Amino acid sequence: MNVLLLRPCPGDERFGLGPFFRVEPLGLEYVGAALRAAGHDPVAADLRFAPKSAASWVRKTRPRLVGISCAHALEFDRVLDTAREIRRASPDVFILVGGHAAAVYPFPFECDAVDAIGIDDGEEIVPMLADALDRKEPLAAVPGLRLRTPGGWIATPPLPERTPLDRIPLPARELVSRHRNGYHCLLFKPVWLVETARGCPHRCSFCSVWQLYGRSCRERSIGAVTEDFATAGDAIFVADDLFWNNPPRSLELAAALKKRGIFKRWLLVQTRTDVIVRNPDLLEAWRPLAEHFDIFLGLEAATDDGLAQLDKGAGVGDSVEAVRIARDHRYGVNGNFLVDPDWSESDFHDLWDFVARHGLQRAGYTILTPLPGTEYFESVRDRIIGQPWHKFDMHHVLWEPKVGAKRFFELYAETWRRSILNTAGDKRWTDWMKQVRPAQIPYLLRILWRTQAMMKPQAYLREHGRTGN
Ligand code: B12
Structure with missing residues (x-):
């Protein structure tokens, strides 16, 4: 069966660094590999690149099934627009929406433009759905779906167990290889997204990952990950929710990659402060695998109380020590703090003091947002009625x-x-320019230009007043 897999354009990217971290739709690449293994014929289109019209892809590929991916709640409206565009272009095509945000909170998609929503990983359910459509079998038997029926929306049975990641050992990266040069993270281009494990055992209140996966963690085999690293390019963003979560396995993986002769220009991983504090040996084992090695750390708050309120399960002592260990091992440390709309002025001062005291100028700041699929979202439901989805960024x-x-x-x-x-602070435009090759200057200027908006209160106030897209 011809299947079209779409990664829609997220829409509002006026704030944040979204446009400067444009990575491949890895989830769709795994779903595509699974469809191929089941004898189907998938085509994938990343609508962030031309041609951007979903309808033109439908006309070109004549699919019986279209799968649209939705990783972030901020994309809900754009995903719905894409579904409607497909419905108009081809009223009989079966439209399936899936991906993290859709799985954890499917309700906005329960409308006529959508036929089903995947509420679990796609490697098993999408091929089963394609088979059922092909054989004209009842779709209610396909697991892991919310399904539109003449009597209304129903839930199909869950998968008997979580899909083992080695079921599909390697993604079908060739499905989007025409866009490879467009995938980048800041100045690293092209970039590859690689997954070694999925899920997180912790229970931070703002995160929807553990709530979807029931705090489970699944790992790919060392052999599959080594092969993926070896065949990917020299700049890799590791998609794992919690890197280094399983220390013995992480040491084994580092040894296997070293044995295979893998050395990358750039690696980026995301992890927790307490994982680093407990396992400095992991940082030592991994550091020789790349010329530049960045860690993205969820620092979240500047006080133990602040961290406890977020159910972080780690203290600021861990933050300070993790940053020290990572710096000692020559890692680039990029942290993120959460800024709560319910803060008083003194909370901002605590944060500023903490940042200055520990030299955390490379940190970013995001607003604590109730993401659908979290208990936090449920607890503030009454306060967010009518807010457009693009504001969940x-x-x-x-x-x-x-x-x-x-x-x-x-x-x-x-x-x-x-x-x-x-650029009006300690590090000026000119200092940035000196760090890059001349060809990279226009791109760097775009990044810096855009980020200056994040330092202007009027820009946020204008957005705050907006209701539409
Ligand atoms: C890579 C990534 C990014 C990248 C790239 C995103 C992009 N725009 O290209 C960057 C760094 C830019 C990013 C940014 C942000 N992100 Co992000 N991101 C991720 C991350 C870490 C990995 C996603 C991934 O590729 N996983 C690996 C693949 C293999 O898994 P997958 O995508 O889930 O795919 C599987 C299933 O979902 C399913 N599936 C996928 N597609 C489809 C389609 C169909 C039809 C079906 C049936 C199934 C299906 O099958 C796949 C195979 O099993 C996830 C974490 C996560 N666990 O999802 C967060 C995550 C999705 N991001 C999140 C957030 C909050 C953000 C930001 C808002 C953060 C910020 N501080 O600004 C920004 C928003 C940026 C923007 N404007 O778009 C949240 C979303 C929560 C929510 N409910 O909305 C997550 C879940 C992280 C978290 N812990 O909370 N992100």
Whole structure:
């Protein structure tokens, strides 16, 4: 069966660094590999690149099934627009929506433009759905779906067990290879996205990952990951929710990669502070695998109370020590703090002091946002009625901040001004220019130009007042 897999354009990317971290749709590549293994014929299109019209892809590929991916809640409206466009172009095609945000919170998609929503990983359910459509079998027997029926939306039975990641050992990267040069993370281009494990055992209140996967963690085999690293390019973003979660396995993986002669220009991984504090040997084992090695750390808060309120399960002592260990091992440390709309002025001052004291100018700041699929979302439901989905990007506030919108955005912009990205701060335009090759200057200028908006309270206030897209 011809199957069209679509990665839609996310829409509003006015804030944040989304456009500068454009990575391949790895989930669709695994789904595509699974469809191929089942004898189907998938085509994948990344609508962030031309041709951007979903309808033109439908006309070109004549699919019986279209799968649309939705990783982020901020994309809900765009995904629905894409589904409607396909419905108009080809009323009989079966339209399936899936991906993290759709699986964890499928309800916005329960409408006529969509036929089913995948509420689990796609490697098993998408080929089973394609088979059932092919054989005209009842779709209610296909597991892991919310399904539109003449009597309304129903849930099909769950998968008997979580899909083992080695069921599909390697993604079908060739499905989007025409876009490879468009995939980049800041100045690293092209970039490959690689997954070695999925899930997280912790229970941070703002995160929807553990809630979808029931705090489970699945790993790919060392052989599959080594092969993936060996065949991917020299700049890799590791998609794992929690890198180094299983220390013995991580050491084994580092040894296998070293044995295979793998050395990359750039690696980026995401992990927790307490994982680093408990396992400095892991940082030592992994560091020789890349020339530049960045760690993205969820620092989240500047006080133990702040961390406890987020159910982080680690303290600021861990943050400080993790940063020290990572720096000692020559890792680039990029952290993120969460700024709560319910903060008072003193909370901002605590954050600024912490950042200055520990030299954390490379950190970023996002607004604590109730993402659908979290208990936090359920607990503030009444405060966010009517908020458009594009505002769930962690750069908007969804209710009136405690100190008032105007003051909140002044303080938030002031927070960003303390970051390395502030070209009026310690690191000037000219200092940035000196660090890059001449050909990279126009792109760097675009990044810096865009990030300056994050330091202007008026820019946020304008957004705060907007209701439409
Ligand atoms: C890579 C990534 C990014 C990248 C790239 C995204 C992009 N725009 O290209 C970057 C760094 C830019 C990014 C940014 C952000 N991200 Co992000 N990101 C991820 C991450 C870590 C990995 C996704 C991935 O590729 N996983 C590996 C693949 C193999 O898995 P998968 O995509 O889930 O695919 C499987 C299933 O979902 C399913 N599936 C996928 N597609 C389809 C389609 C169909 C039809 C079906 C049936 C099934 C299906 O099958 C696949 C195979 O099993 C996820 C974490 C996660 N666990 O999802 C967060 C995550 C999706 N991001 C998140 C967030 C919050 C953000 C930001 C808002 C963060 C911020 N601070 O600004 C920004 C938004 C950027 C923007 N404007 O778009 C949240 C989303 C929560 C939510 N409910 O909305 C997540 C879940 C992280 C978290 N712990 O909370 N992100």
